[in-house]
Amino acid sequence: MKAIVYDRYGGPDVLDYREVPDPKLSQNSVLIRIKAAALNPADVALQAGLGDAHMPVWFPVIPGWDVAGVIETVGPGVKEFSPGDEVMSYVREEILHHGGYAELIAVPVYAVVRKPARASWEESAGLPLAGLTAYRAIVQTLAVTSQDVVLIHGASGGVGLLAAQLARNAGARVIGTAAASNHDVLRTFGVEPVEYGEGLVGRVRQIVPEGITAVLDCVGRGTLLATTAVNRANARVCSVADAGPGIVTVFARQDPDILRRLAQLMDEGTLRVIVAQVFPLHDAANAQRALSSRRRAGKIVLVP
Template sequence: MQEQRDRRPADSSRAVRLESFGGPEVLDIREIPAPQAGPGQVRVRVTAAGLNPMDWIMTADADTAARFGLSLPAGFGTDYAGVVDLVGAGVTGFAPGDRVFGSALSRAVADFVVVDAAGEVAANEVHHTPDGVDDRTAATLAIAGRTASAALAVLEPGPDDTVLIGGAAGGVGVFAVQLARIAGARVIGTGSAASADFLRELGAEPVAYGDGLADRVAALAPGGVTAAVDLHGVETVYAARELGVVDGRICTVAAQVDGVPAANGANAAPGALPEIARLVAAGRLRVPVAASFPVEQIRHAARVQADRHVHGKLVIDL
């Protein structure tokens, strides 16, 4: 597949496109003109694109898509990794051949993406890939890493904390668990029975979600829980409140609860994403890639992602 791709003319590009909003069934691979790098931009030949729940959520219907500034025809996927192919006028710090990663809102599953070379604007960014980080791993970092970093910035965990993380086995959870552990906190992570061993490998103490969550956490941590982040909904929020955690040390990502701070990747601190990449390169943070798929299997991969039972990250190879 790589030899075929290398022969592909640089003026054309395969790209996953949507001609209508909907589920995985609307995803198709199209041949389109390759995007060109303008002033201040770089073009990246994509080798891998990471999938996230937001990819299919924001393209599921026209109203949601409009809130993200998307219109038809639209692309798909946001996280990418690859090699700089072209640089536009005025670009410094990047050159053809540089290995890079970042995010390109709803257009990453394509042979080429064009992104701004300056700044760290979420969903339109490029960073150097550190030595020791392969492209599949680099393609998983942007959305999940940014989101986890932003959520933990609300909690500011430390060695005296016991942090409850809801949805700990998901794509954002694998980052949140490990970043909290790196900060010195004890971590209790909610998940299914099938995810228990996976959570232990990440450094979390597993607890089953569902009715009675607060009681199970209290039995596991009789000394109390001091902070919590809910990466999936609101169950962990209410359990944390029941356990006496103050609202200011609870954070949501996928829901809104009055009085509880919310976080998203766009709120991550400057430098958060390169720092996560450095932690990966240093072997301090591990990114489990649950599965990778060739781009020709994009519909199947999107269905697997939408099922929301993946332990780790999914990647599309280009």
């Protein structure tokens, strides 16, 4: 098959589009012919070597953790799926080696979920990691309700846009930070946009003088601690992009039940993945450059 691989750590320039052996299919896995694969900031960070201290790596690495596609074959132990089934998956393993920037991937059956029928391949590929993270933060960690005024730092990103919709679905008022060029997109989801950067605390205070009750940080870089002045007493606060003393960090987890729930919300029309840009698989380097210099709300997706 054709895939994007890297043989050493580095930026987009280390990516190579070439022929590699087809994945082997073990007994409880399915082989997926990939129709779309989404990018995530973690792809770029791990490729730069930032996970080297704790993440085993086996070069050459095929990056990418989000795929949607058609099942080509199933292992002998798999009864849940058949060839032809349309699925999606968060394909993260605890070793960096097999990823989604490819034509095919073998995935353990426990990580595979049927794709939302109403969503495109690109939208489906954009759901797993960002959706699992957003759900864990908004529903399971912050437990947002209609009583909340939620502040989402980075509301125009892959995680932030889904988190904002989950919070709005719970009936909360949602304030979201984003570049001015993305404010109209946020408004379409019922989110009140605020520009990030210097003066942010004052801008939030102006529209929510009574204070914020729940905060999700999708930006990091000290954003959470720098903006505590907008929080009401006893505000619930978490980050998916920062760690350290005083910060509750939320991590995505492979959870097919939650991914099925998110797919159901997409089919019901109460959750949407915005696709910012689509690149052909061989152009993954430019897709990563677009991710790192991002200005358009939503997910960046590769199509083999």
